[in-house]
Amino acid sequence: MIDVESDIISCLPGHLIEQILSHLPIKEAARTSVLSSNWRKKWSTLPELVFDRRCVSTKTSKDPSVESKFIRIVDHVLFLHSGPINKFEVSAHSFQNLTIGVNSMADIDRWIFHISKRYIKELVLDIRLKQRYKIPWCLYSCQSLHHLELNYCCLKPPTTFEGFRNLKSLSMFEVTMTQDAFENMISGCPLLEKLTLIKIDGVTQINIHAPNLKDFDIYDEFESYQL
Numbered sequence: 001m002i003d004v005e006s007d008i009i010s011c012l013p014g015h016l017i018e019q020i021l022s023h024l025p026i027k028e029a030a031r032t033s034v035l036s037s038n039w040r041k042k043w044s045t046l047p048e049l050v051f052d053r054r055c056v057s058t059k060t061s062k063d064p065s066v067e068s069k070f071i072r073i074v075d076h077v078l079f080l081h082s083g084p085i086n087k088f089e090v091s092a093h094s095f096q097n098l099t100i101g102v103n104s105m106a107d108i109d110r111w112i113f114h115i116s117k118r119y120i121k122e123l124v125l126d127i128r129l130k131q132r133y134k135i136p137w138c139l140y141s142c143q144s145l146h147h148l149e150l151n152y153c154c155l156k157p158p159t160t161f162e163g164f165r166n167l168k169s170l171s172m173f174e175v176t177m178t179q180d181a182f183e184n185m186i187s188g189c190p191l192l193e194k195l196t197l198i199k200i201d202g203v204t205q206i207n208i209h210a211p212n213l214k215d216f217d218i219y220d221e222f223e224s225y226q227l
Contacts, residue, residue: 045083048122052091071107078114088115089124105129109136122147132176150175157181163188171196178202186210 056069070092090111108127115123116138123145127133132154140161147169155177167189177185179202186192186208194215197206206218 044077044080046081047084048087048089049077049081049085050087050089050091051077052089067104071104074111075107078111085115085118085120087122087124088120089122089126091124091126092128105133108133112136113138116142119144121145124149125153126151128152132174149173155181155185157185161185161188163190165190167192169194172200173198174201175199176201179204183207 051070051074055073056066074090088111090108108125113136120142121144123139123142125133126149129152132152134154134156135150137158140157143165145164145167148164148167149171151173153172153175155175161184163185165188168191170186170189170192171194173196177200182200182203186195187210189210191212192210193212195208195210195213196217196219197203198219
């Protein structure tokens with residue numbers, strides 16, 4: 001006897017399968033590979049990769065194995081992924097009371113290096129380490145970026161960095177960088193339309209030239225700011 005429900009799932013057209021997968025957490029999307037040959041590799045071409053608390057099944061975020069599980073999942077997905085990556089998000093901070101160890105900085109560096117070669121358009125890093133994560137130099141070469149959100153990071157751009165030429169949206173929360181580095185980065189983003197700044201250490205004044213800026217939100221006590 002034919003399992004009608006299973007047969008319907010197997011025969012779904014590709015665009016419907018992709019739409020279904022786009023609404024699933026990446027861990028659940030990967031599990032659909034067992035449904036049929038039509039589903040087997042579809043998850044590995046998803047253009048948006050979001051890694052958050054839904055990736056790891058655990059009763060408590062204080063479980064010492066959570067960090068290693070999370071890292072293994074990200075590594076596994078990036079290793080098997082075969083399509084373009086438009087969005088890459090790591091929101092490990094969404095695990096309540098979870099602090100990723102300093103040793104994991106090398107893992108994050110590896111992820112950033114990997115996606116820096118994939119013409120990434122949107123990057124969200126929301127990772128609370130025991131010390132602020134220093135953005136690796138390879139990220140500053142990502143001229144395909146349109147949207148960038150950095151939380152709990154330290155930015156020290158190389159002297160050759162001239163900004164993100166295609167960036168339209170920038171959000172930074174509890175970020176450390178120098179005054180000069182900040183101003184040079186903003187001036188090097190000619191298409192910037194939206195800028196959000198919250199608790200920026202090392203920046204005392206906001207003096208920026210952004211001709212296309214339409215949305216500017218600031219949540220900090222700066223000595224002065226001028227657009």
